[in-house]
Amino acid sequence: MSLIEELKKVLGDQNVLIGTDKERYSSDWLGQYQFEPLCVVRPTSTEEVSDIVRLARSFHVNIVPVGGNTGLNGGTHSDNAISISMERMNKIREIRLNSKIAIVEAGVILANLHQIVNENDLMFPLTFGARGSATIGGVLSTNAGGSNVLKYGNTRDLVLGVEIVLPSGEIMNLMSELHKDNSGYCLRDLVIGAEGTLGIITKAVVKLFPKPKAYATAMVAVKSLDSALALLNELQDGTGGAVAAYEYMPKRYIQGHMELSSSSKKPFKKDYEHLVMVELETTVELFSRYGDDGKVLLSSELERILNKNLNEGFILDAHIAQNEEQRLIMWERREAAAEISLLKTPLINNDIAVPLDKVSKFLTAMEKKLPELDPGADVLIVSHLGDGNVHYTVWPSKDDEKHKDKIMEEIENVVLNLGGSFSAEHGIGLSKLSSMERRKDRVSLNVMRQIKNAIDPEGIMNPGKVLPKAN
Ligand SMILES: Cc1cc2nc3c(=O)[nH]c(=O)nc-3n(C[C@H](O)[C@H](O)[C@H](O)COP(=O)(O)OP(=O)(O)OC[C@H]3O[C@@H](n4cnc5c(N)ncnc54)[C@H](O)[C@@H]3O)c2cc1C
Structure with a gap:
């Protein structure tokens, strides 16, 4: 049997999308990448996700998880791969009022969680413009930030447990409800922010907070x-x-x-x-x-x-x-x-972080530098100022990859001199690979590659994202 037939046996015909049915999964939110998945599969349970992964492995086909597809760095690019959409794993399993936790499936849309939690007089503080489409699996995988990081931290600070299907097909159960657990390496925090390169998140335990009055x-x-x-x-x-x-x-x-x-x-x-x-x-x-x-x-x-x-x-x-x-x-x-940034093309999407007292230094330095690099460039700035994160979108005067990369590189130089990071909350995906190659500490990058190889030796899980190819 072909892979598609095998997948249909597990999921039913209607949940293995091919042909024009998969078109809406063939571009990223910004429209910077166009791609064609082999098929799009829509599981409803962790066991189905595991079966899909095992099948993909036996057919030597790559897998790319997709949630709401609102990521801003091309992380869902999936040419010739199985795109595994989590949209049907959308149940809020439990809201535990006394311990202030919610147990949710990965495909739950962030705004839906907000609403249900709100009805229970509680709040889940992670919020940003794409909350009507972004999913729990997506926000965990990108370790999303948003507008309340100042008070509540980013996604990693809001999660107690996760369940993940590894590239082997095994189900790793880290569905802890504990606030304290020092039993070895924190694999939960490794999986959060891995952008789907270490496995597929299927469930999570998230923290809830008192609702503001x-x-x-x-x-x-x-x-x-x-x-x-x-x-x-x-x-x-x-x-x-x-x-x-x-x-x-x-x-x-x-x-x-x-x-x-x-x-x-x-x-x-x-x-x-x-x-x-x-x-x-x-x-x-x-x-x-x-x-x-x-x-x-x-x-x-x-x-x-x-x-x-x-x-x-x-x-x-x-x-x-x-x-x-x-x-x-x-x-x-x-x-x-994000919509304003799409008013013009091409665009260079910079999502940088500097210490709080260096934001003005960064912007002053760029006011001088950008006209030197591209006198015709326009720039859109918006910042989560309370946590030092600046979205510095450049609209360059020409659509030339080398020119755009040069501008990014120069921005990185300024950021580096101020003790900052080239990626604050959107992650790496495809669009930040060259920054990762240029800027990430060599030892850290090697350790990341070793972790990836240990967990995904065949490299089938969201390949080509986060980690630049080793030279
Ligand atoms: C209008 C707008 C505003 C935004 N504002 C902010 C903001 O203020 N702060 C911020 O941090 N981000 C912001 N973002 C980007 C944000 O990173 C994403 O919107 C969100 O985190 C991704 O969720 P998603 O479900 O759409 O994931 P997707 O885009 O579908 O996927 C993102 C990445 O996660 C992986 N992935 C998805 N689901 C899973 C899963 N179940 N298991 C493993 N991997 C998975 C994908 O392979 C991909 O690499 C914004 C985006 C938009 C469009």
Whole structure:
């Protein structure tokens, strides 16, 4: 029997997609890669995933996991491979209120988890613009970050356990519900962020948190990025660490948002250079009460600190959301980043991290360097400023691979000099392979290759991603 026939025997005809049925799995979200999987399979259980892997091995065919296909680095590229879509493994198995955990299948869409958890008066804090499509398996595999890392950490910090089907077809059960477990190497954290190169995540145990009782959200025009950092520290000190999101959007970003959406409004009449969106949240009943001025106490505290900074000249203007609608408009602006980056092509997608007090140094250095490299280049900047992550998208003046790689290399130089990383939260996939080759410490890279060889000696699991070929 052929591989396709064998797969159909395991999954049923309708869950082995070939021909035009697999077309929607043939490009990445950014449209930078086009590819043609041999077929797309859609299992519903861990055992089926294991059977698929064993079949792929016996036919010497590669496997590429795909969740919501919202990754930004070509990680789901799957020419001539079995693309294994986790979309039907979409059950939230259990929400355990007392221990604040959820047990979920890998294909659960992030927004669906948010909704169910919210109905149980809890929250799962990982969030970003693609939450309506991104899946648990995808966010674990990319160790996604998003807008709340400042307060809750990135995906690795939010996961207690995983189940994974190894390239051998064996099922590795790491479905721990423990907050402490020092029994040997932490294989869970190895699998998280492996971008599907070490196996297929089928389930996870994730941490849940108390649902905030109130938010205070504002757009703030700051004098400079240094003033923004000082304001962040003052807000953290003044509110007992209530800052959940601290997002930077400069003038060019606001222009981009206006170009993207004709109905969008400018945050202020004046075109300020540096804007920050800040969100405080509280689970404390007392701070979510209304004060004598008719405002929620958390909001009043935000107003007090902003007023003080306004009087001292560190901020130039501020607007606090007066209701949920205004808050959502602020979030919509921030979460349009990926769509804004698609306004022009070609693009160079840089997702860098530097220490918090080096963000302004990075941007100042790039202001000088980019025009030297490409006088006609345009740039879109948006940053999870509270955790030092800058999305520095360059629209170069010409679509030339060498030219684009040179720009990336120069950006990496600046980042390296500031003690930063060329990949903050999107991972490596295909698009960051040359950066990985240039920048990753040799010893670390060799250890990674040895781990890959030990777990996947035949190299069938998402081959060609994350690890550049050894010379
Ligand atoms: C509009 C937009 C906004 C975004 N904002 C952010 C942001 O703020 N922060 C951030 O960190 N990221 C952001 N991202 C990128 C983010 O990395 C992805 O959206 C998400 O983490 C991937 O989830 P997915 O299910 O779509 O995975 P996919 O794109 O399907 O896959 C991503 C990688 O994981 C692997 N994979 C998928 N499922 C599994 C599995 N079950 N087992 C093993 N490997 C698997 C794939 O092979 C691939 O290598 C954004 C993306 C978009 C489009």
